[in-house]
Amino acid sequence: MKITNISTINVEEIKQITWVQVETDIGITGLGETFFGPSAVSGCIHEIFSPILIGKNPLNIEKHWKNMFDMANAFGYAGAEFRAISAIDMALWDILGKFTKQPIYNLLGGMCRDKIRTYNTAGQYGENKDSELAITDAGTLAKSLLDEGITAMKWAFTDHFADQDRGNTISDEDLKLMIKPFEDIRTQVGNKMDIANDGHGRWNLNSAIRIGKAMDKFNLLWQEELIQPINIENHIILANEITAPVCVSERLISKFQFRDYIKAGAAEIVMPDLIWTGGITETKKISILAETEQRPIAPHDMTGPVNIFACANICMNVPNAFIMETCRAFNGEKGWYKKFVDPIPSIIDGYLIAPDIPGIGTNLKPEVLSLKGTKIITSNKPGEPHWGGFESPLFKVVNEKGRKKVKPKKNL
Numbered sequence: 001m002k003i004t005n006i007s008t009i010n011v012e013e014i015k016q017i018t019w020v021q022v023e024t025d026i027g028i029t030g031l032g033e034t035f036f037g038p039s040a041v042s043g044c045i046h047e048i049f050s051p052i053l054i055g056k057n058p059l060n061i062e063k064h065w066k067n068m069f070d071m072a073n074a075f076g077y078a079g080a081e082f083r084a085i086s087a088i089d090m091a092l093w094d095i096l097g098k099f100t101k102q103p104i105y106n107l108l109g110g111m112c113r114d115k116i117r118t119y120n121t122a123g124q125y126g127e128n129k130d131s132e133l134a135i136t137d138a139g140t141l142a143k144s145l146l147d148e149g150i151t152a153m154k155w156a157f158t159d160h161f162a163d164q165d166r167g168n169t170i171s172d173e174d175l176k177l178m179i180k181p182f183e184d185i186r187t188q189v190g191n192k193m194d195i196a197n198d199g200h201g202r203w204n205l206n207s208a209i210r211i212g213k214a215m216d217k218f219n220l221l222w223q224e225e226l227i228q229p230i231n232i233e234n235h236i237i238l239a240n241e242i243t244a245p246v247c248v249s250e251r252l253i254s255k256f257q258f259r260d261y262i263k264a265g266a267a268e269i270v271m272p273d274l275i276w277t278g279g280i281t282e283t284k285k286i287s288i289l290a291e292t293e294q295r296p297i298a299p300h301d302m303t304g305p306v307n308i309f310a311c312a313n314i315c316m317n318v319p320n321a322f323i324m325e326t327c328r329a330f331n332g333e334k335g336w337y338k339k340f341v342d343p344i345p346s347i348i349d350g351y352l353i354a355p356d357i358p359g360i361g362t363n364l365k366p367e368v369l370s371l372k373g374t375k376i377i378t379s380n381k382p383g384e385p386h387w388g389g390f391e392s393p394l395f396k397v398v399n400e401k402g403r404k405k406v407k408p409k410k411n412l
């Protein structure tokens with residue numbers, strides 16, 4: 001089997017999503033996804049990675065991942081390069097699943113569970129106004145989630161307070177206002193709802209400690225990114241100062257960044273985002289790193305429908321999956337996922353059910369390709385690696401000058 005075409009697909013309605021389709025000469029197509037900076041992602045896919053993938057066997061996922069990483073890491077790997085790698089990796093796993101006629105979790109080692117608890121992050125789409133409700137009437141939001149069987153929720157309860165002083169200080173008055181939604185939730189539904197707070201990295205350490213302490217009385221599920229994950233020592237200080245587990249973080253890219261936080265005890269809950277941190281291949285490894293330090297993972301997903309399926313495959317497989325992020329404003333009958341993929345994730349009584357079709361578990365609807373405004377770019381020609389890969393022109397020159405020649409097998 002050979003990769004013949006790699007396409008990036010962008011639609012008008014959801015501008016930051018990029019879908020990647022990897023086609024093969026035997027008619028199997030793999031689907032991947034990433035989010036943010038679509039032009040940059042598309043540039044990375046078509047200029048850097050497609051040339052080294054076209055004509056190769058898509059089943060050699062580890063080799064392709066390593067080759068892409070080596071090329072990206074010639075310039076500091078995180079960013080658009082890694083979003084591109086994540087989407088391609090997902091598509092290659094989808095091909096492997098379809099080729100072997102297995103859901104991806106079976107290829108990762110089988111099931112530890114057949115459903116995973118979800119939490120709902122408040123989003124907005126169409127008639128759904130959960131984000132507004134999270135601020136104005138969090139108790140009612142919690143009640144409506146419980147009515148659907150969803151027992152955990154997350155919102156960025158502190159974001160709008162951070163804007164005033166770039167998170168450098170927090171006044172007593174603002175602290176009181178900040179915890180009001182938590183009081184509302186506890187008043188209306190007691191402890192039936194687990195609550196997580198996402199600080200979106202908007203605070204400095206001093207403010208984060210004050211906020212974390214003020215919220216501790218509500219027994220939070222976790223505190224996520226009160227500070228940005230740029231300093232391991234500060235996360236350890238924060239973890240020692242507050243009771244809620246410190247959750248780190250969708251902003252860490254690859255096992256290399258996660259390793260240091262996990263090993264230092266600075267990530268009490270490990271939250272990789274598959275479409276940014278390196279795909280299914282990398283998230284399996286991050287999960288193992290977390291397991292060695294007896295920490296749970298809770299995959300991040302407030303983006304697109306393919307990511308949810310990728311997360312689901314990881315969560316069915318790894319022993320230390322704890323809970324998975326979903327957004328009812330995006331999923332379900334009134335959300336936007338169903339416009340673009342089929343099937344959509346199945347969430348029953350707050351649990352996401354294991355996808356049961358070969359591959360990642362969903363496909364892009366064919367009509368998406370012909371929607372007005374859809375932009376499709378396709379690469380179909382093999383080429384040389386630009387830089388950094390093991391098969392780069394630089395190595396060929398060295399080999400030709402007398403060093404030991406290592407010829408890669410064709411079509412790997």
Ligand SMILES: [Mg+2]
Nearest residue numbers: 198224225250
């Ligand atoms: Mg977050």
